[in-house]
Amino acid sequence: MKSHSEYREMAERVLPGGALGTRLSPEGLRWTIASASGSRITDVDGNEWIDYICGAGALILGHQHPAVVEAVQQQASRSMHQYGNLSDIAIELAAMVVDAIPGAERMIFTTTGSEATFYAMRAARAATGRTKILKFEGAFHGNHDYASVAVTPAEPSPYPRGMSFTSGAPQAAIDTVLIAPYNDPERLRQIATEHADDLAGIIIEPVQRIISPQPGFLQGVRSLCDELGTVLIFDEVVTGFRLAYGGAQEFFRVQADLAAYAKIVGGGGPVGCVVGKADLVDQAHPARSGNPGFVYASGTLHGNPLGAAAGLATLRELTTPGFYENLNDRTARLSEDIEGVLESHGRQAIVETVGSMWQILHMDESPRKYTDLLAADRSANVAFDTELLRQGINTIPGLRRFVSSAHTDQDFQETLEAVDRVCKIMKDRSED
Ligand SMILES: Cc1ncc(COP(=O)(O)O)c(C=O)c1O
Incomplete structure (x- = not known):
């Protein structure tokens, strides 16, 4: 297998922006994924992320079930x-x-x-x-x-x-x-x-x-x-x-x-x-x-x-009995816990959650229509999620994320710790 930088060079030569679709991550956050298993993805250099993109929602059982x-x-x-x-x-x-x-x-x-x-x-x-x-x-x-x-x-x-x-x-x-x-x-x-x-x-x-x-x-x-x-x-x-x-x-x-x-x-x-x-x-x-x-x-x-x-x-x-109750309940608990971390830092953000989908939004109350999202601080959403990427949480900045049945309590714990670190980083940044 080639190294990440060799793959980047190849990708940039043949793909517009060296990217897939419309997603162009900032420099340093463009990975070449080699494999995935359960809730985690791994790049060609052996780095690992907890994945909440989950195939844009396709992988409700996680990777490689x-x-x-x-x-x-x-x-x-x-x-x-x-x-x-x-x-x-x-x-x-x-x-x-x-x-x-x-x-x-x-x-x-x-x-x-x-x-x-x-x-x-x-x-x-x-x-x-x-x-x-x-x-x-x-x-x-x-x-x-x-x-x-x-x-x-x-x-x-x-x-x-x-x-x-x-x-x-x-x-x-x-x-x-x-x-x-x-x-x-x-x-x-x-x-x-x-x-x-x-x-x-x-x-x-x-x-x-x-x-x-x-x-x-x-x-x-x-x-x-x-x-x-x-x-x-x-x-x-x-x-x-x-x-x-x-x-x-x-x-x-x-x-x-x-x-x-x-x-x-x-x-x-x-x-x-x-x-x-x-x-x-x-x-x-x-x-x-x-x-x-x-x-x-x-x-x-x-x-x-x-x-x-x-x-x-x-x-x-x-069709396993209780599959959805379990997945949706676990997602609700994760969202509540993330909201707790955000609150503990005095961050003005909510965790919007439906079933096993969730997203951190920098706004005071749940959006009802698209223009509510336009009026909110979208750049804060993207900045926060981009920092989450650096902290080992794979999401598309500014987009909703998915929980799969492969996500473990350990994944959730690490996610909360990452959110906590990002809150501190964002606070330090705003005080600079
Ligand atoms: C609600 C919705 N409809 C349609 C599509 C298009 O599906 P595909 O990417 O498989 O063409 C998507 C893709 O994300 C979607 O989220």
């Missing part, structure tokens, strides 16, 4: 790729997913979460004969043009319009996306009813990043969709199999028409899916191909057996 590794190894020796024929393992996973999700009747495979939200939007347009999709300001639904609007705007959006976060997205696509503030039922109703004639669907992250829905908000969105004949799409890419086995639909007791999944459903492998009512999902029925009303949904990696093996092994573990 023995059941997942064994399933993938066995599958690799049987068949790594099938196209045009369903594999036994893909059928098993599909059945397990449909059985797990409240109200689900059918699913189609995708490779990623982005693809799942893209197909869900397409299916909503096809079913209604309408064009527009309403999304919420600050919500993330992936990398495609329709998801790119009003994701991380620096200023509040001019509702119902929003700016795309990427160049190259056609204005015609951006113009089909309506933007409303999350947790604001009145504004949502006003925008949705104004565009009702052409509103195909409303897509929502049931927990928007780390912002919880206000009591009744999701139920209100459900009723509004029924009233306007609009398709309700839950983006469960993060919340699916995370908040509960039946995802946010079970956790908040609200049923969507379509739901997009990825991450945990693939156990860390390339698997996503769109799940929902038969009449909507069956628009992708192959026998309809070439006819009006057919929704194209196909890809070389769909139902990939290696990903399906990882997903199936993961979901089986999640």
